[in-house]
Amino acid sequence: MPERGYTATKDQLLRRLNRVEGQVRGVARMVDEDRYCIDVLTQISAAQAALDKIALGLLDDHVHHCLTGDGDGRADPKQQADEVMGAVGRLVGR
Amino acid sequence: MPERGYTATKDQLLRRLNRVEGQVRGVARMVDEDRYCIDVLTQISAAQAALDKIALGLLDDHVHHCLTGDGDGRADPKQQADEVMGAVGRLVGR
Amino acid sequence: MPERGYTATKDQLLRRLNRVEGQVRGVARMVDEDRYCIDVLTQISAAQAALDKIALGLLDDHVHHCLTGDGDGRADPKQQADEVMGAVGRLVGR
Amino acid sequence: MPERGYTATKDQLLRRLNRVEGQVRGVARMVDEDRYCIDVLTQISAAQAALDKIALGLLDDHVHHCLTGDGDGRADPKQQADEVMGAVGRLVGR
Numbered sequence: 086m087p088e089r090g091y092t093a094t095k096d097q098l099l100r101r102l103n104r105v106e107g108q109v110r111g112v113a114r115m116v117d118e119d120r121y122c123i124d125v126l127t128q129i130s131a132a133q134a135a136l137d138k139i140a141l142g143l144l145d146d147h148v149h150h151c152l153t154g155d156g157d158g159r160a161d162p163k164q165q166a167d168e169v170m171g172a173v174g175r176l177v178g179r
Numbered sequence: 180m181p182e183r184g185y186t187a188t189k190d191q192l193l194r195r196l197n198r199v200e201g202q203v204r205g206v207a208r209m210v211d212e213d214r215y216c217i218d219v220l221t222q223i224s225a226a227q228a229a230l231d232k233i234a235l236g237l238l239d240d241h242v243h244h245c246l247t248g249d250g251d252g253r254a255d256p257k258q259q260a261d262e263v264m265g266a267v268g269r270l271v272g273r
Numbered sequence: 274m275p276e277r278g279y280t281a282t283k284d285q286l287l288r289r290l291n292r293v294e295g296q297v298r299g300v301a302r303m304v305d306e307d308r309y310c311i312d313v314l315t316q317i318s319a320a321q322a323a324l325d326k327i328a329l330g331l332l333d334d335h336v337h338h339c340l341t342g343d344g345d346g347r348a349d350p351k352q353q354a355d356e357v358m359g360a361v362g363r364l365v366g367r
Numbered sequence: 368m369p370e371r372g373y374t375a376t377k378d379q380l381l382r383r384l385n386r387v388e389g390q391v392r393g394v395a396r397m398v399d400e401d402r403y404c405i406d407v408l409t410q411i412s413a414a415q416a417a418l419d420k421i422a423l424g425l426l427d428d429h430v431h432h433c434l435t436g437d438g439d440g441r442a443d444p445k446q447q448a449d450e451v452m453g454a455v456g457r458l459v460g461r
Contacts, residue, residue, distance in 0.1 A: 095210060102207040109203055109230075113196040116189060122241040123262045129234045130269040133227055136203075137459060140223045145452045147216040151434060152444040152451075162434040168217045169434075170427045175224040177419060177458050231365060239358045246339060246350040246357075256340040263340075264333045271325060271364050283398060290395040297391055297418075301384040304377060310429040311450045317422045318457040321415055324391075328411045335404040356405045363412040 094142070101139055108132040140176055144169070188236070195233055202226040234270055238263070282330070289327055296320040328364055332357070376424070383421055390414040422458055426451070 109132055115125045151165045203226055209219045245259045297320055303313045339353045391414055397407045433447045 098210050099207055102203060102210065106200055106203045106207065109196060109200045113193055113200065116192050116196065119189075122237050123266055126234055126237055126241075126266040127269065129230055129237075130266075133230050133234075136223055136227050136230075140220055140227075141452070141456055141459065143216050143220055143223075144455065145448075148451055149445065149448040152448045154444070162436070163431065166427075166431040166434045169430055170423070172217055172220040172224075173426065173455055173458070174423055175221065176455070177423065235358070235362055235365065238361065239354075242357055243351065243354040246354045248350070256342070257337065260333075260337040260340045263336055264329070267332065267361050267364070268329055270361070271329065283401075286398050287395055290391060290398065294388055294391045294395065297384060297388045301381055301388065304380050304384065307377075310425050311454055314422055314425055314454040315457065317418055317425075318454075321418050321422075324411055324415050324418075328408055328415075331404050331408055331411075335408075360405055360408040360412075363409065 094146075098139065098142070101135065105132050105135045105139070108135065137176075144172060144176075188240075192233065192236070195229065199226050199229045199233070202229065231270075238266060238270075282334075286327065286330070289323065293320050293323045293327070296323065325364075332360060332364075376428075380421065380424070383417065387414050387417045387421070390417065419458075426454060426458075 108128060112125060112128045112132065115128060148169060151162075151169065202222060206219060206222045206226065209222060242263060245256075245263065296316060300313060300316045300320065303316060336357060339350075339357065390410060394407060394410045394414065397410060430451060433444075433451065
């Protein structure tokens, strides 16, 4: 059974992603309606904060699974650490 | 006619936002299919980088319009500066 | 007299920068004493948060001066906007 | 002997932190000399980028040590994961 780290909160995660998708569509609508730039930026920041939260939640589950050992079959610890740090670097460095 | 700062590239902006919406939908699909967490995170980072670029583009246009004076009717410079810095703070501080 | 945007709070700014310098020196001392990595990271994050605050304060003053016109002699609005957005991009994108 | 994750590159790390300390002192000097705000901001961004790099390097070593098991005596994996994610959250969220 292909259990992933975030399976437990999968529904919640999908709902949050749905909401972000709606936020991005809302931003497009605001641009289409020539809404005030600063208000558009506020909406973009809200979508980004939501994505940050989702990403940190996913990473949190992953790191816990890697460290407690009931992982997902990718056994090599060095590779796991490299992958985690790659993801962290992309989150921090963008 | 309520021209906004980013009107010139409105089509381009809408296309980019469409693409981000598709990226977020893709992330949801990956979660639904129990795809590997690190790959999901990579996609989220891509969506965030795209949103960053869109936000900076919007802000760039807005700041240029504010400073060159062919703005959008919100004449008070102090309020404009407050709004710009509010948007910058939200972009940096999230 | 070469007045800059942040002249009014120059003392306050210098005190804050002094404190950040001390924080960075403290991080070096922690590394030298082989202190626990997570604690070192907490100190680094504190220094970064302080630098963010200083940078946003400087930018805030600058943007207000640019927009209200009692600027610092760099009159060209397009160049001012380019400079501001360059600084914002560096703050956001790092 | 209290070996830490980054012991191997301790000298290099101390040199880098020394350089950041000098950068922050340089920023204070620029402020004291009323240097142009945008140039001050560029220096601050450079110091922040250097701190980011130092922090990611420290975290990288720590995560590798946690996952490969030749850690530093804090054996509880759940606590390790919580600590790592706390540090990541502070790096991302500031």
